[in-house]
Amino acid sequence: KALTFDATNGTHGVEFKKSNSNVLLYACTILANPAPPIYSGILYEQTSTDTTYLSDVRFIKNKISGGEYNIYLKYAGGNSATTMKNSSIIIDSNELSDAYVMGIYSEDYAYYPSISYNTITSRANATAIFGFYCGMNYNSYTTIDTMKSNKIHITFTSTSSTQTYGIITSSNQNTVNAKAAMxxxxxEIMINGEGNATNYGIYAFSGDSSQWNFYNNSIYIANDVGTSCGMLWEPTDNIGYVANFMNNHVHLHTDGTAVPLAFEDMTYATTSYCRLDYNNYYVSGNPASVYYADTTYKTLTAWSSTYSQDVNSVSIAPTYTNLSNSLRFTFNPLLRAPILPSVYNDINGKLRTTPTSIGAYETNNMNLDLQFKPLISPLNNASFCQNSIIPIEVSITNIGNLDLNMGASPLSVHVRITGVINYQKDTIISTGTLSTSQTINIMMNNALPLLDTGICYVSAYFSEIDSNSINDTVYSQFYVHANYSHTDTLSICSNELPYTYGDSTLTTTGNYDVYFQTINGCDSVINLTLYVNPTYNNDDTITICSDELPYTYGDSTLASAGDYDILFTTIDDCDSIISLTLYVNPSYRDTNTVSICDTELPFTYGDSTFTATGIYDIYFSTAEGCDSTINLTLIVYPTHIGIDTVSVCDSQLPFTYG
Incomplete structure (x- = not known):
């Protein structure tokens, strides 16, 4: 945007190669080398073997100067109908000047949603270098949805070989992927020159299956000698489509040959192939000859009666408001026609009335007609947030054909807002001039506060100043949505940190303002108080004896030695963990049987003393302090003392007793 490409001492201003997509050149200055050989302000040149193309490429509001061509595009949609489906090029609102052959040239397979609102101005002598100049030339399988409101002004000094063209369109136009006829x-086409030149306003030839509608164009050719032709065409040879040439203004001023309308082949001049009506064909000067359609028909009536074409067309001299720069003429009730589809505004965007003017300019009877445009701000059905501020800006256009001198007739503008907001503002503009087709924007308030919520109704109008009150008032509405403020209190445990609330992440206890957006995009705030309660994580080690199993710790029951996480809940309902290591030492239980003689009584076993036969539990403590039990069976045998006398012989010795 707003760049300068200066190639005045080089070659091309901007050159594209291969496939390009999503490109916007906006408000740029593009300068090509103004001298031969072939240079262009914008160049895209391919051959019939290339399948690459331009897609969504837009040239908007640029100033392009110099070169053989201001814009040169060849095979811009690739080399076939298949590749062309993917192409799209818009050329709108550009100023093209100083090319020495053509303003815009497009050849072979290209799709243009719009080529409109461009101004193309030739050099002072457009044909000095090559003896040829054309404002716009579209050739071979080009599809253009809309080509409207372009201004082409050509000036030349010629020799006998000189040719000038306003618009050339030829060979299968709008036959590939076309939504409708072009x-x-x-x-507006203005060609002015002198010398023995051949000049064409619109040259639509080799129709093949082309689909065209030529509506409300203005053509003026002024040349002292030579041949001047307003419209030369060969309509489609496809009888399934009827081309139209209607509501056009053609004025030829010449001392040479004047041809307001010509056909390449009269076969296609019938109503089966084309329809012509409500045109104005006017010839002035001292023409050497005049004919219509072909040399057979010397008058409009002769042509019209033979082919039943141009039945309502006329030949009337217009009165131009300023022929040096436009073809706008004053109101003439005889130069009126029905409004045609899709041509509801004129070349300047002015709304056409019914009936409308023939040609590019709406020239209804002189009157002052101000139109209140839709509000610039606030837009109808816009939404805003409470406590925001908005501007109130209105727009008024003079759609009449009489200027408003606001010094003599002040303009009173009023805005009323009702609903949840009540507001009134009145402004009087008492200086300056609101010229025809001019728009002024008025800032009524640059900072209106929106304190309440709901729907607001706006009416904007100006006090009666013209005869047409229908368009003096506009109505709209807008909405003011609430911002919300709430409080909230949360208690969490420290192991829940960091804590997410909405799109905020909180890491500690505190007071926070947490912002949300409502479904309407308005900020809402929650004043949050966050409490963080502690959680605990402690260690504990316990040693027990195996006879204490199962062992209860808190609300957990443990059956063996090991490491355990014991969960507790604090008074604040926060989980706490004790990491417990439990050691379990063994306890023993054995049995033993001991037999003694009663002479060994009392009998000591461990730290117990026994005096009689019996079964006893004897308790011990291990080295780890764990109780152990021996189940003792004690048997006590009696002992006996007696006296015995035995007599033996010494021969019995040794003597065994018992």
Missing amino acids: LVANN
Whole structure:
């Protein structure tokens, strides 16, 4: 945007190669080398073997100067109908000047949603270098949805070989992927020169299956000698489509040959192939000859009666408001026609009335007609948030054909807002001039506060100043949505940190303002108080004896030695963990049987003393302090003392007793 490409001492201003997509050149200055050989302000040149193309490429509001061509595009949609489906090029609102052959040239397979609102101005002598100049030339399988409101002004000094063209369109136009016929409307073509030249306003030839509608164009050719032709065409040879040439203004001023309308082949001049009506063909000067359609028909009536074409067309001299720079003429009730589809505004965007003016300019009877445009701000059905501020800006256009001198007739503008907001503002503009087709924007308030919520109704109008009150008032509405403020209190445990609330992440206890957006995009705030309660994580080690199993710790029951996480809940309902290591030492239980003699009584076993036969539990403590039990069976045998006398012989010795 707003860049300068200066190639005045080089070659091309901007050159594209291969496939390009999503490109916007906006408000740029593009300068090509103004001298031969072939240079262009914008160049895209391919051959019939290339399948690459331009897609969504837009040239908007640029100033392009110099070169053989201001814009040169060849095979911009690739080399076939298949690749062309993917192409799209818009050329709108550009200023093209100083090319020495053509303003815009497009050849072979290209799709243009719009080529409109461009101004193309030739050099002071457009044909000095090559003896040829054309404002716009579209050739071979080009599809253009809309070509409207372009201004083409050509000046030349010629020799006998000189040719000038306003618009050339030829060979299968709008036959590939076309949504409808090409709309060529509201274009202004002015060709001025001297010398023995051949000049064409619109040259539509080799129709093949082309689909065209030429509506409300204005063509003026002024040349002292040579041949001047307003419209030369060969309509489609497809009888299934009827081309239209209607509501056009053609004025030829010449001392040479004047041809307001010509056909390449009269076969296609019938109503089966085309329809012509409500045109104005006017010839002035001292023409050497005049004919219509072909040399057979010397008058409009002769042509019209033979082919039943141009039945309502006329030949009337217009009165131009300023022929040096436009073809706008004053109101003439004889130069009126029905409004045509898709041509509801004129070349300047002015709304056409019914009936409308023939040609590119709406020239209804002189009157002052101000139109209140839709509000610039606030837009109808816009939404805003409470406590925001908005501007109140209105727009008024003079759609009449009489200027408003606000010094003599002040303009009173009023705005009323009702609903949840009540507001009134009145402004009087008492200086300056609101010229025809001019728009002024008025800032009524640059900072209106929106304190309440709900729907607001706006009416904006100006006090009666013209005869047409229908368009003096506009109505709209807008909405004011609430911002919300709430409080909230949360208690969490420390192991829940960091804590997410909405799109905020909180890491500690505190007071926070947490912002949300409502479904309407308005900020809402929650004043949050966050409490963080502690959680605990402690260690504990316990040693027990195996006879204490199962062992209860808190609300957990443990059956063996090991490491355990014991969960507790604090008074604040926060989980706490004790990491417990439990050691379990063994306890023993054995049995033993001991037999003694009663002479060994009392008998000591461990730290117990026994005096009789019996079964006893004897308790011990291990080295780890764990109780152990021996189940003792004690048997006590009696002992006996007696006296015995035995007599033996010494021969019995040794003597065994017992």
